[in-house]
Amino acid sequence: MKAGKAQSMSEISLAxxxxxxxxxxxxxIPRLGQLPAAMxxxxxxxPICGSRIFVTMNLADGRITDFAQHVQACALGQASASLFAxxxxxxxRIDVAAMRAHMQAMLTQGAPYPAFDILRPAASLRxxxxxxxxxxxxxxxxxxx
Numbered sequence: 339m340k341a342g343k344a345q346s347m348s349e350i351s352l353a354x355x356x357x358x359x360x361x362x363x364x365x366x367i368p369r370l371g372q373l374p375a376a377m378x379x380x381x382x383x384x385p386i387c388g389s390r391i392f393v394t395m396n397l398a399d400g401r402i403t404d405f406a407q408h409v410q411a412c413a414l415g416q417a418s419a420s421l422f423a424x425x426x427x428x429x430x431r432i433d434v435a436a437m438r439a440h441m442q443a444m445l446t447q448g449a450p451y452p453a454f455d456i457l458r459p460a461a462s463l464r465x466x467x468x469x470x471x472x473x474x475x476x477x478x479x480x481x482x483x
Contacts, residue, residue: 380479384468415469438474
């Protein structure tokens with residue numbers, strides 16, 4: 339009977355990690371593609387899982403005015419890229435760095451981060467943290483390019 343309960347708990351955990359909200363966000367990523375005459379671009383790769391993202395963006399006064407991304411990642415990385423793309427216009431480098439710090443704190447310390455809360459259950463999958471941080475890292479690299 340204990341084995342059955344352990345299996346059930348495992349299924350609940352996977353159902354929470356790959357919730358309908360996560361899968362919906364992963365399936366409907368805004369701002370896909372590449373900007374034709376981008377002012378900045380960069381790519382990033384999560385070495386543990388192999389997820390990749392390439393971002394292009396335009397800037398004015400240090401803030402993102404247009405943004406596009408090419409995402410090759412697991413569902414969690416895709417969901418993170420989707421949530422980020424919903425918020426990206428108008429962000430400065432400082433804003434993106436702060437968002438990354440909040441996301442990292444949510445994943446490693448359980449700190450609240452309402453904008454990305456659907457990914458909170460995935461904090462237990464340390465090997466996927468890199469994929470969920472990828473869009474932030476690529477965007478910061480584009481700012482620095």
